[in-house]
Amino acid sequence: MPQFLNATDADFEARFAALLTMKREDAPDVDEAVAAIIADVRARGDAAICDLTSRFDRLDLTPETMRFSADEIADYAGQVSAEDRAALELAAARIRAYHDRQMPRDESWVDETGATLGWRWTPVSAAGLYVPGGLASYPSSVLMNAVPARVAGVERLVMCVPTPDGVVNPLVLLAAQISGVTEIYRIGGAQAVAAMAYGTDTIAPVDKITGPGNAFVAAAKRRVFGRVGIDMIAGPSEILVIADAQNDPDWIAVDLLSQAEHDESAQSILITDDAAFGAAVARAVDKRLETLERRAIAGASWRDFGAVVVVRDLAQAAELSNRIAPEHLELAVADPDALAAKITHAGAIFLGQWTPEAIGDYIGGPNHVLPTARSARFSSGLSVMDFIKRTTMARMTPESLHAIGPAAVRLATSESLEAHGLSVQARLDRLNR
Template sequence: MPVTLTTTDPDFEAGFAAMLAAKREDAADVGDVVAGIIAEVRARGDAALVELTNRFDRTDLTADRLRFTPAEIDAACAGVAADDRAALELAAERIRAYHARQMPPDALWTDETGAELGWRWTPVAAAGLYVPGGQASYPSSVLMNAIPARVAGVPRLAVCVPTPGGEINPLVLLACRIAGVDEIWRVGGAQAVAAMAYGTETIRPVDKITGPGNAYVAAAKRQVFGRVGIDSIAGPSEVLVIADGAQHPDWLALDLLAQAEHDADAQAILMTPDAALAQAVVAAVDRILPTLPRAAIAGASWRDHGTVILTRDLAEAAALSDRIAPEHLELCVDDPQALVAQVRHAGAIFLGGWTPEAAGDYVSGPNHVLPTARSARFSSGLSVLDFLKRTTLSRLNPAALAAIGPAAVTLAMSEGLSAHARSVQVRLDTLNEAP
């Protein structure tokens, strides 16, 4: 049974605060092991990479077999069922169309002093995408990471995916091909992250590493950050469903369970002013849960982290939602446009009962890599911006420098930076000496 909180209860605030503060993740401290792996790969390159890969993935690879060949990719892709291929292609096309609209414009203008000012966006030279192997090998994540990089114009896109026991999910290779990945490497874990950050004899280094992974991969990304850019490190996923009384209990129950089936640490929250609906949804969850192949995982999540919150009205639900800053927010209400205007902090919002989060996980178009653990208060989901960087541009002419240079001299002197001041003054002096 999930916790039920009622906002009119005197102890609601304590219960809500406890929910916000609850730590759902019990991350193993693998920092030292990972530091050792990274040092090995930096020091011995491919030799270390091959040894570690063969040990952890029970493979028998050599350096010249780390990379999937075009023929190997062809063969795997050829075995993919037609409907799987068509679904991946539809998803890729929609993700591409959505992210293409995110490309930010360059700017260049001349101000009233004659100064030319602006900025220019350019892609990183190379991106590396980590793709987990085995159970958590999700082709949809390949699309969600690779397509924004490609749309951003990243010239080189490498994927690292472990092949435990030599196994690879053919859909992962097909997703790489559809997304336009340039290189696919049979390596995983911290050693893959180290290879992408520092390079080896066969894998050239990249500038940005994204993609989900286990505790070792997350620790490795943290440790190489600075040497390369990384995306955010995701915590357990969560959904908040705000519903009015007119919704189908089964729809909401399945939306909650779709979140819960990810991971025993995942969290599904229902907020509604309608106590009867809440009761019906909880009953529907209880009925559907045992029928799920992942009942054990979803059941643990729902039991340990599932929460039902009865609110006075939808406005109160929106205000509480902002305190959660949920990764996923479903507004299953009659007038979602009115409610969305009251919400400020969420990773992704799904408006109306016909927009299940699962559609957004795959085919709607927006990215499914989103800020977790309340970080939607200050951060955003993955986008083309993650694969771009902005260079600011300025060009002064003598008139512009004459107009604004004296203020720079004054401020530099007030900060005690006389070479700063003189580097401007020497130019102003030249102007003043001119006939």
């Protein structure tokens, strides 16, 4: 049974606060093991990669077979059905169209002193995309990471995907091909992250590493951060649905289960202004759970972390949502735009009852890599911004330096940074001669 909370209950605030701070993840501490793996890859390069792949993935590689050849990629991609290929291509096209609009413009202007100011955006030269092997090897994640990188202008786009026992997911290779990945290696784990961060004889280093992974991958990303950029370290998935009584309880039930089925640590919450509707959704969840393929996972998530919260009105729903700062927020209400206007913190919003969250996981266009664990209070989902960086530009004229230089000298002096002041003063002296 999930939790049932009602805003009119005396203990509501305490229980809601407990829901907010609930610990859902018990990540194993693999940091020491990961440190050893990274050190091994830095010391022995390709040889370490081959040994570790043999140990963890039961796969014997040589530096020559580490990388998928163009022929191999074409062969695997050719195994995908025409229907699956068409679906992937439609998804890639829609994700590309959405992310194309994210590219910011360079700016340059002349201020009132005659100084030229502005900034310029340039892409990261080389990015590395980690893709998990086995069950969590999702072609949709390949698109969501690789397409924004290519839209941003990243020239070299490396992908590492482990193939335990040599098992390859053809859809993952096809997704990489469609989205413009330029190199694919059949390696995984902390060793793949280390190879991309530090390079080996076979794998040139990259500047930024993104993509999901298990505890080893997450710990390795944390450790190489600074040496390279990384995206967020994602926690378990979450969905918050705000729904009024004018919904089919079964639709809302499957929406809640679509996150619950990811992971036993996932969290699905319904907020509604109608207690009877909330109870009907809970019944519909139970009914769906009877037959769902992943009912063991989804059922555990719903039982341990699920919640139905009854509020007095939708304004209160928005307030509670802003405290949760959900990764995914569905607004299944009569006027979703009005409710969305009250939302200040959310990774992605799905408006109206015809927009199930899963549409955004695959094909809507927006990115499905989103801030979890309340981090939507301060961070955003993956975008082209993760693959570009800003260089600020300034050009003084003698006149503009004359106008603002003395203030810089004064501030440098107040901070006891004499050479800072001298570098401006030496030029002002020339003007005043």
